[in-house]
Amino acid sequence: MSKTRSRRVFLAAGPAAAVFASLGAAARAEALSSDPIFAAITRHEAAEARFCAASTLTDEVAAEREGRAITPADEAKFEDAEAAYDSALDALLATPPTTKAGARAGLDYFIGLDRGRPLADFARTLRDSPILAG
Amino acid sequence: MSAIRSYRILLAAGLRAQLSVRIWEVDAQANGSALDPIFAAIDCHRAAAKANELAQRRADASEAQANKLAADRASDANTAAMLALIATVPTTAAGLRAGLRYVAAKGFEGNDLVEFIRTLLHSRHFSTDTD
Numbered sequence: 001m002s003k004t005r006s007r008r009v010f011l012a013a014g015p016a017a018a019v020f021a022s023l024g025a026a027a028r029a030e031a032l033s034s035d036p037i038f039a040a041i042t043r044h045e046a047a048e049a050r051f052c053a054a055s056t057l058t059d060e061v062a063a064e065r066e067g068r069a070i071t072p073a074d075e076a077k078f079e080d081a082e083a084a085y086d087s088a089l090d091a092l093l094a095t096p097p098t099t100k101a102g103a104r105a106g107l108d109y110f111i112g113l114d115r116g117r118p119l120a121d122f123a124r125t126l127r128d129s130p131i132l133a134g
Numbered sequence: 135m136s137a138i139r140s141y142r143i144l145l146a147a148g149l150r151a152q153l154s155v156r157i158w159e160v161d162a163q164a165n166g167s168a169l170d171p172i173f174a175a176i177d178c179h180r181a182a183a184k185a186n187e188l189a190q191r192r193a194d195a196s197e198a199q200a201n202k203l204a205a206d207r208a209s210d211a212n213t214a215a216m217l218a219l220i221a222t223v224p225t226t227a228a229g230l231r232a233g234l235r236y237v238a239a240k241g242f243e244g245n246d247l248v249e250f251i252r253t254l255l256h257s258r259h260f261s262t263d264t265d
Contacts, residue, residue, distance in 0.1 A: 093249045096257030103254060110247040119241055121220045126233045129224045
């Protein structure tokens with residue numbers, strides 16, 4: 001893998017990169033290139049960002065404050081973004097991690113979405129098990 | 135050898151075999167519990183949650199003050215057991231899987247974290263990685 005490509009792949013991992021703090025360079029590169037969970041997380045993050053932007057477009061209060069009307073094109077964008085979000089989430093939920101780093105990144109991601117609940121607190125403890133380290 | 139004696143020998147061998155299997159199971163469980171505190175924490179929370187459910191049901195069914203007090207105590211015990219479980223880090227692969235299975239069983243349908251944990255538990259790679 002070229003240096004440029006390695007850098008692109010690493011940047012694409014986004015917030016999941018925090019998981020790599022405790023890994024060596026070789027383990028990082030191997031996890032990113034071989035574990036499909038990282039790409040699935042990145043796709044879901046991008047879909048979520050598009051969905052949030054589209055939600056603002058079709059938000060009646062925001063539209064009134066900005067002095068604009070919600071157009072059929074805005075509605076269509078929202079529906080597309082919603083479908084893409086659901087599809088990315090389904091794909092992520094169906095992607096089993098193939099590395100320990102991937103398992104931790106996946107757990108981290110969903111713990112973040114479920115923050116503040118006892119279930120997420122326990123999942124965080126499980127993620128911190130030395131069995132998933134390294 | 136008489137038929138009766140043969141039968142007695144077979145019966146004794148069968149009982150010994152059954153007993154040895156049970157002892158092996160108990161040993162395996164004891165070793166796992168000794169190795170990893172998560173097993174005891176899960177058992178404790180399971181028992182506390184069940185006791186709490188029963189106590190709340192009794193309190194709902196009757197106005198007796200004793201039942202209300204028992205329900206309060208059971209609720210406190212359940213919370214304490216949950217906090218202890220949340221603080222218990224699994225130290226073995228079997229313990230980690232037991233913890234994940236517990237989350238998967240306790241979590242409600244449609245929760246994304248629970249769905250992901252189910253995917254993780256069914257992953258061939260994950261079992262291989264952690265064993």
